[in-house]
Each structure stands twice: as C-alpha cells, then as structure tokens.
Amino acid sequence: MSHSxxxxxxxxxxxxxxxxxxxxxxxxxxxxQRELQDLSAMPDVLDGVRLVNGPPLPTPGALVLQHTxxxxxxxxxxxxxxxxxxxxxxxxLIVLLPLGTAGLMKGPAQSDGNKVPTExxxxxxxxxxxxxxxxxxxxxxxxxxxxxxxxxxxxxxxxATCQWVVISKKNEAQVAATMYVPPGKTDVxxxxxxxxxxxxxxxxRFELRPMTGGSWITIPVS
Amino acid sequence: xxxxxxxxxxxxxxxxxDVVQETLFRAWxxxxxxxxxxxxxxxxxxxxxxxxxxxxxxxxxARPTEVGPLAMxxxxxxxxxxxxxxxxxxxxxxxxxxxxxxxxxxxTYLQDRTVNExxxxxxxxxxxxxxxxxxxxxALRRVLGxxxxxx
Numbered sequence: 001m002s003h004s005x006x007x008x009x010x011x012x013x014x015x016x017x018x019x020x021x022x023x024x025x026x027x028x029x030x031x032x033q034r035e036l037q038d039l040s041a042m043p044d045v046l047d048g049v050r051l052v053n054g055p056p057l058p059t060p061g062a063l064v065l066q067h068t069x070x071x072x073x074x075x076x077x078x079x080x081x082x083x084x085x086x087x088x089x090x091x092x093l094i095v096l097l098p099l100g101t102a103g104l105m106k107g108p109a110q111s112d113g114n115k116v117p118t119e120x121x122x123x124x125x126x127x128x129x130x131x132x133x134x135x136x137x138x139x140x141x142x143x144x145x146x147x148x149x150x151x152x153x154x155x156x157x158x159x160a161t162c163q164w165v166v167i168s169k170k171n172e173a174q175v176a177a178t179m180y181v182p183p184g185k186t187d188v189x190x191x192x193x194x195x196x197x198x199x200x201x202x203x204x205r206f207e208l209r210p211m212t213g214g215s216w217i218t219i220p221v222s
Numbered sequence: 223x224x225x226x227x228x229x230x231x232x233x234x235x236x237x238x239x240d241v242v243q244e245t246l247f248r249a250w251x252x253x254x255x256x257x258x259x260x261x262x263x264x265x266x267x268x269x270x271x272x273x274x275x276x277x278x279x280x281x282x283x284a285r286p287t288e289v290g291p292l293a294m295x296x297x298x299x300x301x302x303x304x305x306x307x308x309x310x311x312x313x314x315x316x317x318x319x320x321x322x323x324x325x326x327x328x329x330t331y332l333q334d335r336t337v338n339e340x341x342x343x344x345x346x347x348x349x350x351x352x353x354x355x356x357x358x359x360x361a362l363r364r365v366l367g368x369x370x371x372x373x
Contacts, residue, residue: 007356011331012273027255033262040265042359048309132314213328214313
C-alpha cells in the first residue's frame with residue numbers, strides 16, 4: 001500500500017480489493033486524508049473534458065496501424081501473385097503512398113503554393129477562437145455525399161497529430177481529416193480539406209482534437 | 223448528497239436514491255473516524271458515491287451517462303458557454319502534462335478502465351499506473367490552480 005494510491009482511489013479505478021485496502025489505510029493516514037480532500041474535485045474536472053469531447057471515436061491507435069499495415073502487405077502479396085487482377089488496388093497504393101509521403105516531407109511552410117484562395121471556396125463560413133488563442137475557420141459546401149469542408153487552423157501549440165472532428169446534432173462524431181501540426185505556434189494557417197457525411201443543417205460543431213486528448217478548439221455551426 | 227448522486231447518475235432519481243443509501247451504508251463504519259478535518263467527510267462520501275456509480279455502470283456494461291445540459295446547468299448554475307470554456311481550460315491543462323501522465327489519465331479514468339486493466343493494456347505494472355495517475359492528478363491540480371477561475 002502506497003500513499004500515491006490515493007489518486008487511483010479518488011478516481012474510483014482501483015479494483016474492489018485494492019480499494020478496500022486503501023480505505024483501511026486512509027482511516028489512519030492524515031497525509032492521505034489531506035490528499036483525498038485536495039483531489040476530490042478532480043474526477044468532476046475530468047468529466048468536463050469527457051463531456052465536451054462528445055461521443056467517443058474509435059481509437060485510431062496501434063490497432064488501426066496494424067490493420068493498415070496488414071492491408072498493405074496483403075495488397076502487396078496479391079500484387080505479386082496476380083499482378084493484373086489487383087491492378088487497381090495496387091495502382092491506388094502506388095499513387096497514394098508517394099503523395100502521402102511528399103505531403104509529409106514538404107511541410108506546411110512550403111505548401112503555401114498550392115493553397116486555394118478562400119474566395120474560390122464557396123459556401124457558408126463559420127469561425128471561432130478558443131480561449132487559449134487557437135483559431136479555426138471552416139467553409140461548408142453542400143454536396144451529394146454530405147458536406148465538403150475546407151478548414152484553416154492557426155495559433156496552435158504543435159507538435160501534435162490532430163483529428164478534425166465533425167459532430168452532428170444527433171451527437172455522432174466523424175473524422176473529417178487528420179493532420180500533423182508542426183512544432184511551435186502555427187502562424188501561417190494550416191489549410192485542411194475534409195468532408196462530413198451529414199448535410200450542413202445536421203452539423204452541430206467542429207472540434208480539433210490532438211491525439212493526446214482534449215480539444216484545442218470548438219467551432220459551433222449555427 | 224442527493225444532488226451529487228443525481229448528477230453522477232445523469233439525473234436518474236431512482237438510481238440516485240440507491241446510491242445515497244449504499245454510500246451511507248458503506249460509510250457508517252468509518253464515518254466517525256473521517257470527521258476530524260472539516261470537509262474531509264464530504265470529500266470521502268463523494269468518492270465513495272462515485273465509486274458506487276462506476277461499479278454499477280461497469281456491471282451494467284454501460285458507458286458513462288452523458289450528463290445533459292439541463293441537469294448540468296441546474297446542478298452547477300453554469301451556462302453552456304461557461305461549461306465549454308472551463309472544459310477548454312482543462313483540455314489545455316491536460317496538454318501541459320507530460321505524455322506519460324496524460325496517457326495515465328487517458329487510459330484509465332477517461333477510458334473507463336481500472337488500474338489493472340490499464341496496466342495490462344499499456345504493458346506496465348499496476349504500481350506504475352497508480353503512481354503516474356497520482357502525479358498526473360497533482361500536476362493537473364497545480365496547472366489548474368495557476369489558471370484562474372476554475373473551481
């Protein structure tokens with residue numbers, strides 16, 4: 001039994017046996033009693049983050065990476081076996097992979113050249129600045145597959161891999177795009193293209209969520 | 223106490239009544255000993271009540287109830303904007319923790335995992351998870367203490 005178990009005890013994440021053990025310790029330990037008081041509001045604080053994060057997304061953690069790698073190796077194997085049959089899949093891989101790599105290596109500073117001027121993107125614009133200063137602007141264009149999205153995000157604290165999440169009025173969350181925010185303050189806005197599987201009228205808000213948790217900015221759609 | 227239980231159960235009156243009853247039942251043995259410092263008994267009862275709610279939810283196999291704006295506003299007297307704002311402050315505070323500390327909270331409480339489940343998932347010892355959770359909470363508390371206006 002260690003004094004630092006008080007953290008897990010306050011969050012209610014100890015198993016029954018450990019929890020009972022800690023309670024026995026707590027009765028006679030002034031230090032832990034003080035800590036318990038000090039930390040007792042923390043679960044509420046964390047619940048607040050959970051609430052604003054809305055519905056959980058499937059965690060794109062190690063499992064997704066494994067699946068992706070597995071898909072790629074399956075595709076590779078097929079390609080060598082029956083080259084012509086899987087021509088389309090292979091072509092997709094060949095086209096997609098170099099593009100992805102080039103995009104990563106180029107970085108946002110040099111990608112200004114391919115920037116679509118805002119005026120060329122038609123649709124309704126929503127924008128917001130978070131209390132921590134992050135800025136986001138999104139243009140929404142109705143399409144037959146949902147809503148086409150163009151976003152500009154700046155003043156973020158990189159580096160972080162982020163998900164741009166769309167939350168519908170029915171509280172469904174979908175990823176519009178993922179991106180890598182380079183280190184430092186993002187002075188030049190990152191321009192990101194994405195899509196939502198909802199009509200514009202069904203979209204409640206956008207969030208930019210670093211994969212490490214939390215949300216950098218929320219952009220409400222009225 | 224009942225108001226707290228109501229909030230924890232997402233405004234389920236019947237469930238909240240059960241939680242209060244169960245909390246008092248579990249607490250009666252130790253209550254006398256934890257009444258020495260002002261506020262301690264209350265903090266402890268809150269912890270016990272939360273534990274009971276979490277246990278019930280686990281056995282039901284349900285995810286945490288998303289507290290509706292109405293329940294939240296009534297309970298805390300907050301409006302939607304204030305709620306968003308404080309949540310953003312907390313997100314920002316979380317982002318200031320070390321990756322290990324942030325992950326410890328992310329993979330336990332925020333993913334509804336126990337210490338042992340998280341330890342298995344992360345491939346580290348339960349002791350390490352517990353100590354990271356502890357230092358993460360302390361750090362979060364400190365960061366939030368520095369930024370004004372939160373609790």
